[in-house]
Amino acid sequence: MTDQELNPAAAAAxxxxxxxxxxxxxxxxxxxxxxxxxxxxxxxxxxxxxxALATVGLSFTKWNGVGGLSTKICQPxxxxxxxxxxxxxxxxxxQAATIYPEFWPAVRHNLIWLxxxxxFATPLGMFFAVLIDRGIKGSRxxxxxxxxxxxxxxxxxxxxxxxxxxxxxxxxxxxIGHNHNGNAIDWLGNPKLNLWSVLIEASWRQAGYVMVLYxxxxxxxxxxxxxxxxxxxxxxxxxxxxVVFPVMRPINIVVMVVTVIESLRAFDLVYITNKGINGLELxxxxxxxxxxxxxxxxxxxxxxxxILLVISxxxxxxxxxxxxxxxxxxxxxx
Amino acid sequence: xxxPRIPQNFQRPLARRGLLKGMGAAAAFATVPGALAACxxxxxxxxxxxxxxxxxxxxxxxxxxSDASPKAAFAALCAAATAAGGxxxxxxxxxxxxxxxxxxxYLQGTPDDLFTWFAGYRMQYFAAQxxxxxxxxxxxxxxxxxxxxxxxxxxxxxxxxxxxxxxxxPWVVFYNKSHFAAKGYTVPTTWDDFITLxxxxxxxxxxxxxxxxxxxxxxxxxxDILNMRINGYDYHQKLMKHQVPWTDAGVTAVFDKWAELxxxxxxxANGRIWQDAAKALEQKQAGMMFQGTNQVAAQYVTDxxxxxxxxxxxxxxxxxxxxxxxxxxxxDGFMISKKAKNPAGAKAILEYIGTAAAESTFLKTDQWxxxxxxxxxxPSYDAIQKSSVTAISNCKAxxxxxxxxxxxxxxxxxxxxxxxxxxxxSTGNITSLQNSAEQQAxxxxxx
Numbered sequence: 001m002t003d004q005e006l007n008p009a010a011a012a013a014x015x016x017x018x019x020x021x022x023x024x025x026x027x028x029x030x031x032x033x034x035x036x037x038x039x040x041x042x043x044x045x046x047x048x049x050x051x052a053l054a055t056v057g058l059s060f061t062k063w064n065g066v067g068g069l070s071t072k073i074c075q076p077x078x079x080x081x082x083x084x085x086x087x088x089x090x091x092x093x094x095q096a097a098t099i100y101p102e103f104w105p106a107v108r109h110n111l112i113w114l115x116x117x118x119x120f121a122t123p124l125g126m127f128f129a130v131l132i133d134r135g136i137k138g139s140r141x142x143x144x145x146x147x148x149x150x151x152x153x154x155x156x157x158x159x160x161x162x163x164x165x166x167x168x169x170x171x172x173x174x175x176i177g178h179n180h181n182g183n184a185i186d187w188l189g190n191p192k193l194n195l196w197s198v199l200i201e202a203s204w205r206q207a208g209y210v211m212v213l214y215x216x217x218x219x220x221x222x223x224x225x226x227x228x229x230x231x232x233x234x235x236x237x238x239x240x241x242x243v244v245f246p247v248m249r250p251i252n253i254v255v256m257v258v259t260v261i262e263s264l265r266a267f268d269l270v271y272i273t274n275k276g277i278n279g280l281e282l283x284x285x286x287x288x289x290x291x292x293x294x295x296x297x298x299x300x301x302x303x304x305x306x307i308l309l310v311i312s313x314x315x316x317x318x319x320x321x322x323x324x325x326x327x328x329x330x331x332x333x334x
Numbered sequence: 335x336x337x338p339r340i341p342q343n344f345q346r347p348l349a350r351r352g353l354l355k356g357m358g359a360a361a362a363f364a365t366v367p368g369a370l371a372a373c374x375x376x377x378x379x380x381x382x383x384x385x386x387x388x389x390x391x392x393x394x395x396x397x398x399x400s401d402a403s404p405k406a407a408f409a410a411l412c413a414a415a416t417a418a419g420g421x422x423x424x425x426x427x428x429x430x431x432x433x434x435x436x437x438x439x440y441l442q443g444t445p446d447d448l449f450t451w452f453a454g455y456r457m458q459y460f461a462a463q464x465x466x467x468x469x470x471x472x473x474x475x476x477x478x479x480x481x482x483x484x485x486x487x488x489x490x491x492x493x494x495x496x497x498x499x500x501x502x503x504p505w506v507v508f509y510n511k512s513h514f515a516a517k518g519y520t521v522p523t524t525w526d527d528f529i530t531l532x533x534x535x536x537x538x539x540x541x542x543x544x545x546x547x548x549x550x551x552x553x554x555x556x557x558d559i560l561n562m563r564i565n566g567y568d569y570h571q572k573l574m575k576h577q578v579p580w581t582d583a584g585v586t587a588v589f590d591k592w593a594e595l596x597x598x599x600x601x602x603a604n605g606r607i608w609q610d611a612a613k614a615l616e617q618k619q620a621g622m623m624f625q626g627t628n629q630v631a632a633q634y635v636t637d638x639x640x641x642x643x644x645x646x647x648x649x650x651x652x653x654x655x656x657x658x659x660x661x662x663x664x665x666d667g668f669m670i671s672k673k674a675k676n677p678a679g680a681k682a683i684l685e686y687i688g689t690a691a692a693e694s695t696f697l698k699t700d701q702w703x704x705x706x707x708x709x710x711x712x713p714s715y716d717a718i719q720k721s722s723v724t725a726i727s728n729c730k731a732x733x734x735x736x737x738x739x740x741x742x743x744x745x746x747x748x749x750x751x752x753x754x755x756x757x758x759x760s761t762g763n764i765t766s767l768q769n770s771a772e773q774q775a776x777x778x779x780x781x
Contacts, residue, residue, distance in 0.1 A: 079780060080779055080780065099770070102750060166610070167602050168614070186602035186604065190605065190757075274549075294459075
């Protein structure tokens with residue numbers, strides 16, 4: 001921890017000596033520290049860590065949301081209504097991995113989603129950004145058009161694409177003449193097609209998002225670097241890969257994080273499309289479909305939520321590791 | 335106005351609040367009937383105010399009738415109840431998806447006195463959790479207005495009534511009269527006639543049966559009717575309660591018959607919403623469609639299609655033992671929450687709603703549902719509603735629909751299983767789907 005992090009009140013007390021200890025803070029400083037640090041910590045514990053730990057706890061129980069929890073062990077072969085709120089051990093995890101038919105498809109779809117975002121949507125967004133940054137004619141118009149989907153909520157994106165994909169009345173099938181009942185292409189219902197159809201919707205939006213991030217990054221690249229590269233006789237391709245791209249390293253990390261987060265929290269589009277069933281299963285949807293509703297399988301849904309949490313922790317830990325390492329490096333150099 | 339049957343909203347009910355509140359254990363449901371025995375059926379029918387609250391002080395009504403026309407019909411119903419001497423009613427309307435998804439936390443929090451709900455297992459489940467008030471004294475007064483089967487639908491697992499019904503609607507095969515007349519088709523009553531008709535339609539370039547299952551639930555109706563036609567009502571109810579395993583030969587027979595029908599069903603059902611399937615019927619691209627009047631007839635009204643041309647017939651008989659004795663006819667109605675502030679006033683409202691006059695008031699603006707009171711003469715009934723009354727009264731028993739007769743978690747599991755069947759109705763796939771259904775049923779019902 002650096003002094004500045006430990007002591008946000010330093011800014012409030014101008015000209016404070018750098019090495020001043022906490023014990024020498026005035027009462028007012030302490031109050032400010034307590035409020036500025038304490039309040040976020042309390043809120044964080046109450047609304048992030050509390051529910052997360054409660055979810056972990058609930059994942060070892062069987063509970064339908066009515067009444068309280070007990071410390072009894074669930075009895076085998078008893079109607080579930082009499083087995084409410086009991087301790088269920090790791091049965092929920094076991095069931096998810098063995099007999100729940102949606103589980104493994106959901107894990108696979110989450111990975112496909114991540115791969116498409118990393119290898120398709122992000123490079124596409126980067127490509128758009130580079131094209132627009134080169135100042136082609138009407139670049140502002142292209143920029144607006146490509147960014148437009150980002151302004152819409154994903155739920156709305158889903159509804160817009162329903163009009164494109166609808167079998168009998170959709171734009172795509174009508175244009176290609178496949179809207180008759182004999183030959184209609186079932187874009188959103190065929191489990192072999194619908195994940196890819198929805199990924200096109202998602203990429204349509206994600207590419208615009210990535211484009212804006214890269215545009216900001218490209219604008220920040222010192223033009224002198226390019227001029228120098230040009231003087232050295234590089235072509236446009238070499239300039240980008242050897243000079244511009246490495247300079248954008250901070251932006252690259254931001255884009256990577258955004259991509260991973262967006263693909264793990266994918267939910268809205270598949271939910272709008274078909275409630276996340278029949279080829280569109282995702283872990284986030286399975287959590288929801290078990291916990292939300294009239295008769296809830298809170299324990300089972302919580303177990304799925306914990307699995308999603310563990311998966312999310314992998315990229316989060318990687319990101320934190322990279323970030324903290326970068327922050328400590330300059331300090332070491334000082 | 336669709337009736338979304340399956341949890342389908344991502345607004346998260348604050349389920350864990352129930353944990354914090356430390357409410358009574360689930361086992362409490364066992365004590366409910368005893369605690370309320372004082373106001374059960376033995377009570378004289380003198381006055382409606384024998385409980386807490388008063389029959390004249392205002393009551394609140396939590397409503398999921400959030401679409402415009404049922405909302406108006408419901409408001410008229412409540413106004414009529416007040417005019418008939420009941421207390422003033424404040425209606426709190428909530429979007430139906432949100433309402434259904436939040437029902438557990440709603441009933442454990444500060445619910446309205448009355449709430450709109452559905453008959454069958456869905457009602458029994460909440461009654462058994464101790465979240466609903468027994469209505470035996472109300473039924474002592476209104477019981478004469480309903481048949482024994484309707485009373486059974488309103489009865490919880492403990493033998494007390496918890497529900498006052500208002501309307502239901504049959505699941506039947508729709509067709510356009512003019513279309514059948516022009517092509518010379520006749521209404522089939524047996525499976526062989528049905529398949530012959532389907533073949534003829536197909537050779538005429540018509541889709542025999544419009545079909546859609548993008549929302550997941552519509553195809554559950556086809557499973558229900560095939561099961562009731564092949565194995566009968568009792569078997570169906572046992573299967574829904576998992577007293578018969580899903581790997582049973584009876585279930586295999588249902589899927590086999592369905593596979594036989596698959597070539598005549600509109601293809602790509604998993605990507606089509608039922609409204610689009612109904613349009614195929616309207617435009618006579620399809621010859622028939624199996625669904626509820628609450629959907630198809632309502633869609634004809636919405637689309638300004640020719641409702642007078644629409645007609646239906648009960649699903650053809652398969653097993654002669656059961657003939658056309660059964661069908662799905664989901665019933666909607668009302669319940670009183672256990673935590674009602676004014677149960678006496680709420681009961682006064684339900685005593686009015688449980689009359690034929692009240693149902694007529696509601697049905698003035700509704701052209702697809704039918705009232706359930708016996709001898710109801712609704713001057714506003716159209717041909718579809720009149721045929722619905724006949725069709726339902728010809729049944730020996732009516733089922734409620736898979737997600738109302740079964741645990742909703744099981745119905746959700748069956749949605750994906752049936753969609754996988756629609757994708758691949760081969761024999762090998764049927765076997766693996768039945769095994770999957772049975773494994774999940776074990777996890778949901780008994781473990």
